[in-house]
Amino acid sequence: MRPLSRRSMSAHPLWLALSACAALSACGGGSSGEVSLPQLSAAIPANFTGDCASLSTTLASLPNTSITSATTVAAGLVANIQTAEHCRVVGRMNQRVSPVDGNTYYIGFEIRLPKAWNGRFYYQANGGTDGAIGTAAGALGGGPLSSALSKGFAVLSSDAGHQSQTTPFFGIDPQARIDYGYGAVGTLTPMAKNLIKLTYGKAPDRSYLGGCSNGGRHALVAASRYADQYDGILAGAPGYNLPKAAVAQLWGVQQYAKVATGRVTSVSTAAGVATAVDLPDVSTAFTPTELNLIGDKILAKCDALDGASDGWVGDVAACQATFSVANDIPTCSGNRTGACLTPAQKTVLTDVHTGARNSSGAALYASFPYDVGIKGSSSAGWAAWKFSNSTGVGRDPGATAFIFTSPPQTNTSTFTGLPYALNFNVDTDAPKIFATSGVYTESAMSFMTPPNPTDLSRLRDRGAKIIVYHGTSDPVFSFNDTVTWFQGVSNANLGGSVDRFARLYAVPSMNHCSGGPTADQFDLLDPLVNWVEKASQPQAVTVAARGAGTSSLPALINSEVPTTWSPGRTRPLCPYPTVARYKGTGNVELASSFSCQP
Numbered sequence: 001m002r003p004l005s006r007r008s009m010s011a012h013p014l015w016l017a018l019s020a021c022a023a024l025s026a027c028g029g030g031s032s033g034e035v036s037l038p039q040l041s042a043a044i045p046a047n048f049t050g051d052c053a054s055l056s057t058t059l060a061s062l063p064n065t066s067i068t069s070a071t072t073v074a075a076g077l078v079a080n081i082q083t084a085e086h087c088r089v090v091g092r093m094n095q096r097v098s099p100v101d102g103n104t105y106y107i108g109f110e111i112r113l114p115k116a117w118n119g120r121f122y123y124q125a126n127g128g129t130d131g132a133i134g135t136a137a138g139a140l141g142g143g144p145l146s147s148a149l150s151k152g153f154a155v156l157s158s159d160a161g162h163q164s165q166t167t168p169f170f171g172i173d174p175q176a177r178i179d180y181g182y183g184a185v186g187t188l189t190p191m192a193k194n195l196i197k198l199t200y201g202k203a204p205d206r207s208y209l210g211g212c213s214n215g216g217r218h219a220l221v222a223a224s225r226y227a228d229q230y231d232g233i234l235a236g237a238p239g240y241n242l243p244k245a246a247v248a249q250l251w252g253v254q255q256y257a258k259v260a261t262g263r264v265t266s267v268s269t270a271a272g273v274a275t276a277v278d279l280p281d282v283s284t285a286f287t288p289t290e291l292n293l294i295g296d297k298i299l300a301k302c303d304a305l306d307g308a309s310d311g312w313v314g315d316v317a318a319c320q321a322t323f324s325v326a327n328d329i330p331t332c333s334g335n336r337t338g339a340c341l342t343p344a345q346k347t348v349l350t351d352v353h354t355g356a357r358n359s360s361g362a363a364l365y366a367s368f369p370y371d372v373g374i375k376g377s378s379s380a381g382w383a384a385w386k387f388s389n390s391t392g393v394g395r396d397p398g399a400t401a402f403i404f405t406s407p408p409q410t411n412t413s414t415f416t417g418l419p420y421a422l423n424f425n426v427d428t429d430a431p432k433i434f435a436t437s438g439v440y441t442e443s444a445m446s447f448m449t450p451p452n453p454t455d456l457s458r459l460r461d462r463g464a465k466i467i468v469y470h471g472t473s474d475p476v477f478s479f480n481d482t483v484t485w486f487q488g489v490s491n492a493n494l495g496g497s498v499d500r501f502a503r504l505y506a507v508p509s510m511n512h513c514s515g516g517p518t519a520d521q522f523d524l525l526d527p528l529v530n531w532v533e534k535a536s537q538p539q540a541v542t543v544a545a546r547g548a549g550t551s552s553l554p555a556l557i558n559s560e561v562p563t564t565w566s567p568g569r570t571r572p573l574c575p576y577p578t579v580a581r582y583k584g585t586g587n588v589e590l591a592s593s594f595s596c597q598p
Contacts, residue, residue: 037460042206043204045119066093067090081147083137086149090109091108094107098173107179110135110136118152120153122149123209123210124137124156124210125209128394130165142522143551143558148525154204171402177447206532206533207229210236213236217239220238220453223456232529233459236468240481243400243448248366252390256280256387258348260281262284285345288383290338291375295373298371302318305322306581314579315579317577372517373516375560381560393417397417401420406437406444457492467524471512475512482504504576505576506573514558539596543571543573544570545567545568546568566589572596
């Protein structure tokens with residue numbers, strides 16, 4: 001393989017961002033003129049020796065809150081992780097009947113309180129459109145081996161103010177929209193701290209908030225809106241531009257429809273009459289064999305850019321400059337065979353990675369890097385987000401129509417996802433995510449995003465810290481968008497080093513939050529706590545693959561780990577903009593053979 005020239009690398013926007021970041025003191029190293037930041041003290045443990053059931057009476061004084069149960073959970077597995085005895089408290093806040101849609105809403109929650117408490121609170125921000133109370137364990141990384149609860153945190157999980165996980169129709173209620181966007185976190189946080197104080201006799205010494213996907217969005221929103229309430233933020237795959245990402249997904253459906261070879265019947269019912277419509281089956285735009293072809297060609301061009309030919313693309317930025325859809329993927333001269341792509345497929349593949357645009361060419365969302373994580377089946381990973389979630393009622397079409405558009409759609413009984421996606425007008429419908437209308441006094445881009453995403457000065461100035469991680473093969477929330485955000489944070493802190501309070505970790509070839517042909521088992525909570533409370537700046541973090549045989553629990557095995565790897569391969573996750581590069585000697589299956597370098 002020919003070496004990648006500095007000239008070709010410098011032409012790529014992602015490399016330009018990397019180079020600029022590396023050159024600025026704001027991205028690494030200190031500045032002699034910096035103002036020192038406060039150092040927060042360590043949390044002090046406490047115990048709860050009472051009976052869990054008694055908490056129902058103790059917590060009855062919490063305002064606007066009803067406790068529905070308080071029970072003891074014996075030591076054992078919680079979310080696949082061994083956990084000590086604790087209390088599980090379930091409740092709800094602010095129950096009401098909507099004057100808009102007539103439905104009953106409340107903010108449901110559970111909080112798990114260890115008998116042996118480490119003095120810390122962890123708000124578990126959940127994903128998707130919320131709507132269900134996830135187990136309050138605070139799971140970490142892909143196929144995690146530990147959790148916030150198992151470490152002794154008091155952990156809270158919520159439904160974000162509505163009670164439907166499968167449909168987005170709560171968006172018809174304007175308050176439910178705001179609770180989903182930011183209101184539930186703002187409402188639950190002081191309640192949870194009071195609840196903890198009533199339980200242990202003191203409020204938490206340190207408070208953390210973390211999540212992935214929409215949970216990562218919640219985390220970045222909290223870093224901006226609730227900087228005074230949290231000492232540490234852990235944001236995974238932070239879709240902080242979620243309405244824009246949803247619009248991009250709908251635009252993507254329209255691109256895939258151009259090269260789809262199959263058809264699907266969509267049935268809608270109006271006025272009691274069922275109507276069947278024949279539509280393109282976008283899952284046939286690229287077959288699993290073709291997706292594997294694309295991934296293999298990316299791997300062939302980019303594998304060795306980090307110094308090792310090991311089936312792993314560690315230098316994603318350099319890969320963008322050296323891989324070419326036009327030159328590196330064979331072009332079909334006749335029928336699709338799986339060993340080539342048609343010219344039309346190449347155009348669609350390029351357009352989707354370049355990013356959604358309206359008819360005048362203006363960007364609607366970010367670009368995506370070419371990455372090996374595109375490989376896989378048509379029903380999992382990259383393909384699932386591009387072909388299934390982008391056409392279903394419960395994800396992008398429904399979320400855009402009912403939550404992100406003002407005013408929202410109201411046809412809850414007849415709405416179907418694929419026709420909406422195919423008929424979505426990027427010129428006239430996309431701007432509605434910025435609109436207000438009547439009782440919808442906040443636009444989606446107001447209630448879903450941080451007020452000023454790159455201004456983390458309130459968080460920084462009180463000594464709090466933030467760690468962000470993102471898979472480079474994320475098919476729905478762009479890794480490039482997160483790079484742009486981090487570069488913006490860097491630029492907003494030119495008077496000091498952004499690495500004093502913020503870190504970004506790229507996870508090569510990881511899909512959305514976990515999975516893909518990658519190593520994705522890691523824990524960034526301990527490094528965050530040590531940074532917040534012990535002034536120990538996080539550096540390389542070891543990440544492990546979870547291939548066949550690495551766990552006795554099937555849920556913790558990643559079937560996409562290549563069989564040519566050691567099932568438990570390890571690598572260092574490196575603080576951006578550094579990359580894990582092979583040292584030249586040593587076992588390529590071990591993190592110790594790699595170091596973080598520019």
